[in-house]
Amino acid sequence: GENVEQHPSTLSVQEGDSAVIKCTYSDSASNYFPWYKQELGKRPQLIIDIRSNVGEKKDQRIAVTLNKTAKHFSLHITETQPEDSAVYFCAALRYNQGGKLIFGQGTELSVKP
Amino acid sequence: SAVISQKPSRDICQRGTSLTIQCQVDSQVTMMFWYRQQPGQSLTLIATANQGSEATYESGFVIDKFPISRPNLTFSTLTVSNMSPEDSSIYLCSVEQTGTDTQYFGPGTRLTVL
Numbered sequence: 001g002e003n004v005e006q007h008p009s010t011l012s013v014q015e016g017d018s019a020v021i022k023c024t025y026s027d028s029a030s031n032y033f034p035w036y037k038q039e040l041g042k043r044p045q046l047i048i049d050i051r052s053n054v055g056e057k058k059d060q061r062i063a064v065t066l067n068k069t070a071k072h073f074s075l076h077i078t079e080t081q082p083e084d085s086a087v088y089f090c091a092a093l094r095y096n097q098g099g100k101l102i103f104g105q106g107t108e109l110s111v112k113p
Numbered sequence: 114s115a116v117i118s119q120k121p122s123r124d125i126c127q128r129g130t131s132l133t134i135q136c137q138v139d140s141q142v143t144m145m146f147w148y149r150q151q152p153g154q155s156l157t158l159i160a161t162a163n164q165g166s167e168a169t170y171e172s173g174f175v176i177d178k179f180p181i182s183r184p185n186l187t188f189s190t191l192t193v194s195n196m197s198p199e200d201s202s203i204y205l206c207s208v209e210q211t212g213t214d215t216q217y218f219g220p221g222t223r224l225t226v227l
Contacts, residue, residue: 032214043205043218044156089155093214100171101146101216103155 002027004092006104013080014112021107023090024072032093033073034101035064039086047088048075080111115140115208117219125225126196133192134222136206141186144209146216147179151202159204162189196226 003026013019023033031052036044050057050064050073057064061080066073077084090104116139126132136145145162160168160181168181182190193200206219 034215036218043220046215046217049215100158100161101156103157106155 002030002092002094002100002102004090004102004104006090006107008107009105010108010110012110012112015080015082017080019075019077019080019084019109019111021075021088021090021109022072023074023092023104024070025092025102026071027092027094028068028071030092030094033064033066034091034093035075036089036091037086038089038106044089077109080109082111082113085109085111114210114215114217115142117206117208117217119206119219119222121222122220123223123225125227128197128226130196131192131194132196132224133190134204134206134224136189136191136219138187138208142208143186143211145183145189146207146209147181147189147191148205148207148218149202150205150221156205159191162191162206193224196224198226200224201226 006023034049035047037047038044048059048062048064050066061078063076088107091101093101118137120135147159148156149159150156158171159174160170162168162181162183164183164186178194180192203221203223205221207216209216
């Protein structure tokens with residue numbers, strides 16, 4: 001089955017710096033890769049996603065890149081702000097497994113003002 | 114995206130008892146899922162709630178421990194049976210925006226078992 005590895009587990013940056021979180025997946029048939037942000041005590045919120053037919057996607061300060069050959073994808077946050085502090089989860093989905101999302105272990109991002 | 118609610122938001126229960134968690138969506142959805150998030154951990158899929166048929170459980174989860182109902186396309190329940198302290202977790206339902214693969218999560222139920 002699918003396995004998703006996420007690194008680093010914790011990340012501390014200064015406000016205004018960039019943050020990068022990386023995930024690798026094992027199943028080459030996986031074709032949809034969402035990223036969720038979870039603030040303390042709240043539900044996971046979808047922040048960006050990418051499909052296997054695209055190499056990069058941007059939404060304002062957030063971007064995701066996908067390397068299908070190497071089976072890894074990354075979240076990039078530029079000009080970080082204190083409100084970006086949260087736990088970020090990557091996930092991978094295999095289309096013909098009925099929507100089964102496999103999550104990475106999570107990255108706790110801390111943005112220091 | 115769909116508006117998803119869960120009841121209760123939190124509960125404290127005694128070991129050996131059962132708790133039923135409700136998930137309500139404001140629109141009809143085909144796919145609904147139940148996840149568990151243990152303290153400080155990632156999300157683990159418990160089962161897919163199938164409308165009109167038995168839920169599909171993931172490895173390590175069984176129907177006797179986590180019975181699930183899905184009576185219609187907007188509602189599902191998850192019961193945590195014969196609870197022990199190891200069941201203390203956040204339980205979240207999610208729904209797939211039909212035809213998109215995109216999943217949205219409910220607010221979660223924080224369960225503490227004493």
